[in-house]
Amino acid sequence: xxxxxxxxxxxxxxxxxxxxxxxxxxxxxxxxxxxxxxxxxxxxxxxxxxxxxxxxxxxxxxxxxxxxxxxxxxxxxxxxxxxxxxxxxxxxxxxxxxxxxxxxxxxxxxxxxxxxxxxxxxxxxxxxxxxxxxxxxxxxxxxxxxxxxxxxxxxxxxxxxxxx
Amino acid sequence: xxxxxxxxxxxxxxxxxxxxxxxxxxxxxxxxxxxxxxxxxxxxxxxxxxxxxxxxxxxxxxxxxxxxxxxxxxxxxxxxx
Numbered sequence: 001x002x003x004x005x006x007x008x009x010x011x012x013x014x015x016x017x018x019x020x021x022x023x024x025x026x027x028x029x030x031x032x033x034x035x036x037x038x039x040x041x042x043x044x045x046x047x048x049x050x051x052x053x054x055x056x057x058x059x060x061x062x063x064x065x066x067x068x069x070x071x072x073x074x075x076x077x078x079x080x081x082x083x084x085x086x087x088x089x090x091x092x093x094x095x096x097x098x099x100x101x102x103x104x105x106x107x108x109x110x111x112x113x114x115x116x117x118x119x120x121x122x123x124x125x126x127x128x129x130x131x132x133x134x135x136x137x138x139x140x141x142x143x144x145x146x147x148x149x150x151x152x153x154x155x156x157x158x159x160x161x162x163x164x
Numbered sequence: 165x166x167x168x169x170x171x172x173x174x175x176x177x178x179x180x181x182x183x184x185x186x187x188x189x190x191x192x193x194x195x196x197x198x199x200x201x202x203x204x205x206x207x208x209x210x211x212x213x214x215x216x217x218x219x220x221x222x223x224x225x226x227x228x229x230x231x232x233x234x235x236x237x238x239x240x241x242x243x244x245x
Binding site: 055116 | 237
């Protein structure tokens with residue numbers, strides 16, 4: 001895995017990622033951080049556990065980077081997701097994108113995190129104070145359950161990864 | 165053919181295992197695998213309907229034909245990010 005497109009068990013050094021995507025050709029850098037919240041609705045979280053299916057997650061991250069490059073003229077892209085046990089306030093994911101101008105940097109960064117949240121096989125378990133943690137499996141739409149189907153919504157995920 | 169099916173998150177919890185082996189005839193599809201897995205692990209059946217299946221690290225639709233060397237995984241609705 002590239003140092004910029006990867007899973008990691010370690011705290012994410014988003015300053016280093018931001019520096020890594022900067023380049024003289026780019027006038028803009030957009031950075032997104034996902035951080036662990038203390039509340040989901042009324043459920044209090046003490047810590048999260050993130051689990052992945054690593055070979056497929058890495059493949060999907062690489063596909064998202066390729067999709068970003070196919071759609072926008074970007075400089076560099078960093079997509080890093082942390083795994084394991086995270087405390088409230090920890091950074092779970094970082095997306096950093098550089099581009100010549102800000103419109104592409106913002107749009108590509110937004111697209112990348114939206115695509116990651118839809119397509120990458122990573123799951124979180126929320127653990128409340130009483131210790132009975134639950135895996136989070138959104139049940140919103142058929143696409144969320146089976147991304148092999150075509151999506152027609154505004155977030156417009158990358159091309160299907162289906163074979164052929 | 166015997167295919168190991170990798171399970172994660174709630175699917176792993178329901179099955180009580182990270183991998184479940186499924187017996188399938190040559191030419192079986194992902195749809196057949198879903199049925200066989202639900203029969204082998206009834207506790208997983210309902211949740212399986214909400215989950216995708218991946219073959220060799222790509223999402224696969226139900227018509228995908230499986231081969232003996234394939235790596236198969238149940239991909240529950242994801243919650244990364």
